Amino acid sequence: MKIKKLMFVTKFEQLGFDALKSLLALRKAGLDHVVFVNVIERERFAMSRVGYRKDEEIRLRETANIRFIDWAESLFEMGMEAGVYIVVGTLVPEVLKAAEKEAADLIVIGRSHKGVLDQLYSGSDITELLRRSATPVLVYKHMSENILALDKPFSRPLLATDWSPACQKAVDYLITLEGIIEEIHLIHVITEKELADSPSHTSHTIQKARKQTRQKLEEICDIFEQQGITARAHIYVGNAEDEIEKAAREHQASMIVMGSSAKAYWLERWIGSTPREIAEKSAFPCLLIPPEKNAAR
Amino acid sequence: MSKKVLVVDDDPDVRLFSVTVLEENGYLPLEAANGEEGLKMVKAEKPDLIILDVLMPRQSGIRLYREMKTDKALKDIPIIILSGIAKKTFLRSQKAMTEFGGKPVPEPEVYLEKPVEPEELAETIKKVMG
Numbered sequence: 001m002k003i004k005k006l007m008f009v010t011k012f013e014q015l016g017f018d019a020l021k022s023l024l025a026l027r028k029a030g031l032d033h034v035v036f037v038n039v040i041e042r043e044r045f046a047m048s049r050v051g052y053r054k055d056e057e058i059r060l061r062e063t064a065n066i067r068f069i070d071w072a073e074s075l076f077e078m079g080m081e082a083g084v085y086i087v088v089g090t091l092v093p094e095v096l097k098a099a100e101k102e103a104a105d106l107i108v109i110g111r112s113h114k115g116v117l118d119q120l121y122s123g124s125d126i127t128e129l130l131r132r133s134a135t136p137v138l139v140y141k142h143m144s145e146n147i148l149a150l151d152k153p154f155s156r157p158l159l160a161t162d163w164s165p166a167c168q169k170a171v172d173y174l175i176t177l178e179g180i181i182e183e184i185h186l187i188h189v190i191t192e193k194e195l196a197d198s199p200s201h202t203s204h205t206i207q208k209a210r211k212q213t214r215q216k217l218e219e220i221c222d223i224f225e226q227q228g229i230t231a232r233a234h235i236y237v238g239n240a241e242d243e244i245e246k247a248a249r250e251h252q253a254s255m256i257v258m259g260s261s262a263k264a265y266w267l268e269r270w271i272g273s274t275p276r277e278i279a280e281k282s283a284f285p286c287l288l289i290p291p292e293k294n295a296a297r
Numbered sequence: 298m299s300k301k302v303l304v305v306d307d308d309p310d311v312r313l314f315s316v317t318v319l320e321e322n323g324y325l326p327l328e329a330a331n332g333e334e335g336l337k338m339v340k341a342e343k344p345d346l347i348i349l350d351v352l353m354p355r356q357s358g359i360r361l362y363r364e365m366k367t368d369k370a371l372k373d374i375p376i377i378i379l380s381g382i383a384k385k386t387f388l389r390s391q392k393a394m395t396e397f398g399g400k401p402v403p404e405p406e407v408y409l410e411k412p413v414e415p416e417e418l419a420e421t422i423k424k425v426m427g
Binding site: 077 | 307351352355359381382383386387390396397
């Protein structure tokens with residue numbers, strides 16, 4: 001489950017070459033191929049009054065091509081492989097199509113922090129991508145000034161686990177990054193609901209739940225430690241989204257890693273999805289690992 | 298019998314351009330859209346010349362070039378690189394790949410930077426084919 005081929009999806013304003021360079025530490029773990037993807041939305045030049053503006057399509061394609069040639073040259077000179085997709089269409093289907101053709105190991109996509117409308121728009125793209133992608137997705141973000149390790153996104157990941165199969169898959173994925181991860185923080189959030197659902201609310205039962213959770217986290221820590229990766233376990237109580245964000249800040253995480261939801265789309269819309277919420281709202285880069293294809297959806 | 302020339306480029310417009318130049322000059326053009334497809338066609342068709350792009354999906358021309366030049370059966374097929382990527386970059390990338398444990402490979406017969414005029418391409422093909 002090595003990250004050998006990375007797909008870098010950009011509209012240029014959110015993710016630039018500096019963002020890609022920060023991911024090149026993955027070379028130590030086997031990364032040797034980057035595929036650039038730029039999807040030009042048809043509505044940018046197919047206008048109802050003036051019709052289809054072929055000249056505008058050509059201009060946008062060539063502009064993207066010039067940027068990608070420049071980026072690819074830098075990668076080639078490092079002895080890496082690079083490829084390019086500049087396509088006209090709708091973002092998510094085109095990204096998924098390219099990821100399948102390329103058999104990419106990781107999709108990296110940006111999220112604009114510009115306006116409310118823009119956020120709403122790109123947010124929905126990310127939701128759809130996370131829902132449909134069989135490839136892990138890294139939602140890469142503009143970082144706020146108080147977050148460290150901007151240039152080493154994989155150096156201090158925070159893995160939030162709910163013990164799902166996708167979280168187990170995330171462990172398998174991260175374990176290959178020995179030599180890149182300096183320290184990993186594992187957290188589990190015990191929700192208020194879980195506490196309320198327990199048969200009694202005595203201090204003993206709560207402490208017992210904490211102890212069991214701790215043991216399970218330590219078992220995962222041991223897996224990382226055996227690979228030479230320093231791992232620390234933490235338990236938080238409260239609302240999952242708030243606590244994961246809090247934990248990431250407290251432990252100066254460089255990114256948040258989660259298993260993405262295996263819930264059916266309608267169910268996710270109804271009761272919400274922690275990974276999706278975090279991927280769309282967190283200040284941290286978020287790596288979402290999808291469940292196996294045969295997991296319940 | 299016409300000599301076979303394989304054009305490997307992901308851009309259909311560039312393939313059409315090269316194919317037209319080849320047909321007008323009496324060659325038999327073959328086409329592939331990426332390095333992977335290109336290598337399969339090279340093995341199946343044994344072309345007399347390859348016109349190769351560098352930056353392509355699936356497998357780049359850099360990798361295809363390296364695979365061909367390190368394959369005893371294919372290394373003598375002449376290759377014209379036709380790309381937007383600078384020649385200097387191509388050569389540096391081959392050097393870097395060699396440093397990463399690959400075999401050294403020779404420089405391509407001809408390196409043309411896109412875009413080229415039809416006459417220039419036709420002339421270059423004639424020269425390479427002898």
